[in-house]
Amino acid sequence: MRIAVLHGSTREEGNTEALTEIVLDGLERTDIYLRGKRIKPIHDQRHEEGGFDPVDDDYDGIVQEVLAHDILVFTTPVYWYGPSGILKNFIDRWSQSLRDTRYNFKEAMAKKEAYVIVVGGDNPRIKALPLIQMLKYTFDFVGMPLEGYVIGKASRPGDIKGDSRAIAEAQWLNRELKKKAGC
Amino acid sequence: MRIAVLHGSTREEGNTEALTEIVLDGLERTDIYLRGKRIKPIHDQRHEEGGFDPVDDDYDGIVQEVLAHDILVFTTPVYWYGPSGILKNFIDRWSQSLRDTRYNFKEAMAKKEAYVIVVGGDNPRIKALPLIQMLKYTFDFVGMPLEGYVIGKASRPGDIKGDSRAIAEAQWLNRELKKKAGC
Amino acid sequence: MRIAVLHGSTREEGNTEALTEIVLDGLERTDIYLRGKRIKPIHDQRHEEGGFDPVDDDYDGIVQEVLAHDILVFTTPVYWYGPSGILKNFIDRWSQSLRDTRYNFKEAMAKKEAYVIVVGGDNPRIKALPLIQMLKYTFDFVGMPLEGYVIGKASRPGDIKGDSRAIAEAQWLNRELKKKAGC
């Protein structure tokens, strides 16, 4: 059971990463920090004759890394009630991977399990629900089950330590993942 | 009543633009095509001492254009059940504008009215509802009323012509906007 | 194509009924006014040995009427952001019909098409979306497609006449239903 974490934060060691750290404490995983990657927004060429032009950026490398894992943890701060733009750009490009003949993207994703960790400042346990629903539809499309999500409340650096509820949930998720990993 | 359209499509003259054309038929407006602009993802520096570093891209110019209008029409194809990454990146950067001392962004936005036009291929009248809710929370945050939205169903180029319901709604919205504009 | 309308209003000739009248203008249908029926709340006996006890009320008759139609139009005023209690009680009892050996309820419902008409006073195009989503999940469970919904805004008697958007949508739906009915 190989775990990859797709970090959607643009700030280093922020609240989302701190909460993710609790979820993954003691577990081996591959950390993918999207903020350090170049991922261009998709250019929708689904309906052009030649399909998508190749894009010169880091996207392909990330997808190949993703495909080599079994559990995908998507993390993002809640930016304007949605995922961060860098995470959104990454997901938008899946439309390109769906048509990439090098691998069967959809079939491969359907064999993985997804988890989501989001942290927001403005009543996230209510106002981040559309974000959870949007990601659920996204994972449904590729047939990947959303096995669980944790919503934390924090704004200023370090705030997450005060969200005892999110920490309890993160610890629960850590125990679950350890069971799955056979730790 | 000056109208600005924020076009979130990455494809030229796609279904979202065709539907938008019906909504705005006969109305003067400023078209802002985000796909032709360079807008970097936000780097969250809200909590750094010096605040946000200036960013060298097209964002500031777009915001100033936006601020010079009264009605904002946000349009986006439904990409993975959310806004396109280029629209999301634009909205994410509002966090920077909120702290920009050159203008009172929130107060200015609260005086405007928002409309939303989205077009998706996968049951959008249900599966784009989280996207509508996300934008609603976004506009609420800056105090800008969401005056209406139209959801169209289309996937391949030209499909939107077959969505008689969306077209009827777009025509209704066109009449409303013309009343507001005093046409 | 036989149409049945399940009226969830508790008020006669209110806004929801007026909007429904536009949707069904010129179409034959069976009107079922839930407010005139006795439908007891469900008593969950799914897990009792003998299953559900027979209930002495009007529910069974309504279900048999429903099963004799092809298109079901569910109408309800938005009461506290959900369906009216009388409509909810009717739907809750479906759990009993699912176990009723006299008919194959789920299979029969899966062959029908659902439409929804709701009217609310407090920003219903946003705040009635959870109600739409709840009904969608409900229809999904029995495999019945939700073919369309109309959301109207009205509070005091007659208000709906002022919601030109809802009226335009209702007229559109009327044309669609007439096409299906071969009128």
Added chain:
Amino acid sequence: MRIAVLHGSTREEGNTEALTEIVLDGLERTDIYLRGKRIKPIHDQRHEEGGFDPVDDDYDGIVQEVLAHDILVFTTPVYWYGPSGILKNFIDRWSQSLRDTRYNFKEAMAKKEAYVIVVGGDNPRIKALPLIQMLKYTFDFVGMPLEGYVIGKASRPGDIKGDSRAIAEAQWLNRELKKKAGC
């Protein structure tokens, strides 16, 4: 800090009650079992000259009990992706209380705090979100903050014991309530 629990289950000692028991372990409270009460569906007379007719059932007594408490815990099994019909009927009748001159219902409710406990069998952490959103709008209308909610997954009697996540959340909520109660 007086706690009242509004039990929306129709089954005795079901999963929802078992989860609620964990949340309230060791805390004094008033249990109100709606299944044992007669609460008629609302008859919408908001717009009639004389207003609402008095209704001969148990509703008034429950409201007076509710008004005598500071924390309200609403519990319901997820019936068809919404609250149970008996809970919905209770809430629908608030429209009557809002016009009851004996007390200022809205002002009184605004001073209370709400918690929600729901248990469903069909992926409730996703499919019960519209139910949570509906209740949030409901509490917003009377100005009562929704302080927290717990979603459990269970179907057959006893199932809830296997939902270690819901139990961890219920235990967290129990600690919070004990802090508030000064235990």
